[in-house]
Amino acid sequence: METLVNTQPVCKFAPWEDPAQEPLVRFENVTKKFGDFTAIEDLTLNIYEREFFALLGPSGCGKTTMMRMLAGFEYPTSGNIMLGQNNLQKAPPHKRPVNMMFQSYALFPHMTVEQNIGFGLKQEKTAKVEIKRRVEEMLSLVQLEPFAKRKPHQLSGGQKQRVALARSLAKKPKLLLLDEPLGALDRKLREQTQFELMNIQEQLGLTFVIVTHDQEEAMTVASRIAVMDHGKIVQVATPAEIYEYPNSRYSADFLGDVNIIEGQIDVTTGETASLAWAEGEIPLAISTKLRPQAGTTTWIAVRPEKLRISKDKPANADNCIKGEVWDIGYTGNISTYHVKASNGSILKAQVSNREHLADRPITWEDTVYVYWEKGAGVFLDA
Amino acid sequence: MAVADITSPSEEIQETSSPSSGWGRKLLIAIPYIWLLIFFLAPFVIVLKISLSDVILARPPYFPNFDISEGWQGLLAMLQAFDLENYVWLTEDTLYLNSYLSSLRIASISTLLTLAIGYPIAYAMAKAPKEWRATLLMLVILPFWTSFLIRVYAWIGILKKEGFLNYFLLWTGIIDEPLMILNTDTAIYIGIVYSYLPFMVLPLYAVLEKLDISLLEAATDLGCSPLKAFWVITLPLSLSGVWAGCFLVFIPAVGEFVIPDILGGSSTIMIGKTLWVEFFSNRDWPVASAVAILLLLMLILPIILFQKQQEKQAEASQ
């Protein structure tokens, strides 16, 4: 997890922070209903040129509907979708400078790899020579030159995925939509392909919008992530921001593992607030620039890797909770200790396994102390 | 943490009301729709109308006739002139009632016979080695492509008094006197079973082939004998195929004309044949129409049951 947070490019790319930048795609109060079911509710969102934008959420959250509205397979019930200066309101799919890579790849089974890649250009009545040149260019981009004459059923899963990508890029779309593009690949190939996708996006300077339910994939590839739930956007930010400063229980829980503690604001002194979370326990200290109202019920999020654990009571820890080891999850590189606190709630603390398993000092039913710095906790809005 | 629930994206897609494309779509719907309205629905309205009309002439237009120029008045006048005379006639002459009843009886008996013969065949096909199944399936379907009439006709040579069956049975000494099979109900049963056997075998095979073999293994593991396992596992799980097969045989068998006409005798009356005779020989079109309407009413219940059963199966397979 730590490494992912640091993958942001050195030279900062953040057009969303620059008010002078015109967004490429604008969703303006878009609502989409299917009968009585509201798939997207009053949603506003900007996507900028050259972004690799991820729509992240569980299935049924509306992310696919968003993508299909961009492609033109669905029209919004109300609101506008703008692409540059053009309103996409009623433009049919074939009149949009937007292409899509389908989850199932949707390669035409009766055409060769070449014909598949050249299909979009052929529809525009592009000259044969130009189509040939462009197809070759695409084949070399995805390293499939030897497979030009093959039919889709003669390709492996990874090769099909690359043909689908080449086909959707052949028309140089202003916006490329990727619907769970790596869902059908096995884990190893998926990781490798994520980096290929990022390279291609950067190399061609295009804008990509990816739909995924895989938070790791979104964090790896995306410049920004929109976390979605029930037709609404919960949070839009860079992967690191969402991970470090989630704004809600939903997005904290969706990206990575998290401890969420509910309590009442006790007092706020300076930039430190204290949270009463259980009877007979010392309130927790959290750094915050806001001055939350005393007495309000709220939640804080602390990532498990920021919790430390020891058998002896630590001296001067900002926050310290005594508990009993309830369970230990061993996943090779890290161990996750589930510690039961006095009020029955479970706290997860992750420890990297630098030492050998045999030396592991903490075991089931041990009484332990879980402690963390006041800067590690984040207040959640909802 | 990845939420791996794959079910709903497809639901999302299915719910789409895809942007329609105006004229093309309208034309696409209109052409087959209008065709069916003219050549399928309108004829039924005419049959219904004629069944309620009087025999004034041996040729149309039958009285009462609807005069468009008179508008509502004309329609009303026509409706008043309708009567159920033809239907009353059907109840008065026992010929018709007997035809309906014997059609139902013959169709039911032959459906059960087809099931009794078709089930073992379907079962044996489903249990056959995998590389054989496609061939066996083709052998079942092949007769379906060949002429129905010819297949029924082929039985005349077998069943008649000096036919192959009697020849064979006399030769083996099983019988001393030739059997009279042709022109009896037995010949009709044989004809129906023979002609409709593929309709019974195919749905049964489809169900039995999908049956998970580990269920039977589990049953025997828990102490069932193979016969008991068949009775408590295979048979209940193949019931949907049994129903489908029975409907597919029963429904067309009720209205069958060719088989009773060619193989049955003059003493056997079935409603399809009665309608044919009424129409072609007696030239009584209104009565033939009334017979047709009643036959249709008789078949509506099994057809609806069949439809319900198919829907249930479609739901279960999802």
Added chain:
Amino acid sequence: MTRFNWFNTTTLTLGFAFLYLPIILLMIYSFNESRLVTVWAGFSTKWYQSVFFNESFINAAWVTLRVGFISASVATVLGTMAALVLNRAGPFHGKTLFTGMIYAPMVMPEVITGLSLLLLFVSLDFTRGFWTVTLAHITFSMCYAAVVVSARLVTFERSLEEAALDLGCTRFSAFMQVTLPIIFPAILAAWLLAFTLSLDDLVIASFASGPGATTLPMKIYSQVRVGVSPEINALSSILISVVAVGVVTASLVTKQAQVKRMKEERLAISSN
């Protein structure tokens, strides 16, 4: 590995004997010298000769083929359209009625379909003959064609059409370039089914036809009512052989293509 056991072997042998023995006997005795059906009087092809020199058979066959060809072609077009309406046109007013009209003719007794069409033709004052039979055949076989094509469209991956739209096709050109080539085998199957149904039909043709348009089944029926004749045996043998050879060839070709495809798929995965 499952093997044949004695029970299944016996069942299948008896079952297929029941299905095929009547046809085989008929074919054998079509070569019988004698006019009597059960008495073998030596091999002869004279009944085949007399079929080919029987002008009424040849005329009826010609009528049947023409009706079959025209009705199957029109029925396939209409049936494909109907299948598209069922699967692609979305909801519209009267869809339930439409669906009902597609499925009803398949469970409708032929005598009723025949009678109702005849009464329609009489009401419209059509002269009964070749064209009325063709119209009748189009109507009932288009429903079968619709069901065959519809079954294919149900399993057709919608994203293929969407991909074509996305890459710049209109709905019509997406259908022509992507959907049609892929479902073509089903359309071909629908045509063959419609053609066979037309060739086999006796009841509906008897109602819808008029003087001068006798189809082969009508011709055979009129002879069969009189009794068994070796000429009909010969004619039936010809018809059955043609169909059998056609069906077996078609299934062998399909099977071969399938095997080839599976081999290529395996190769693609292993070469990954």
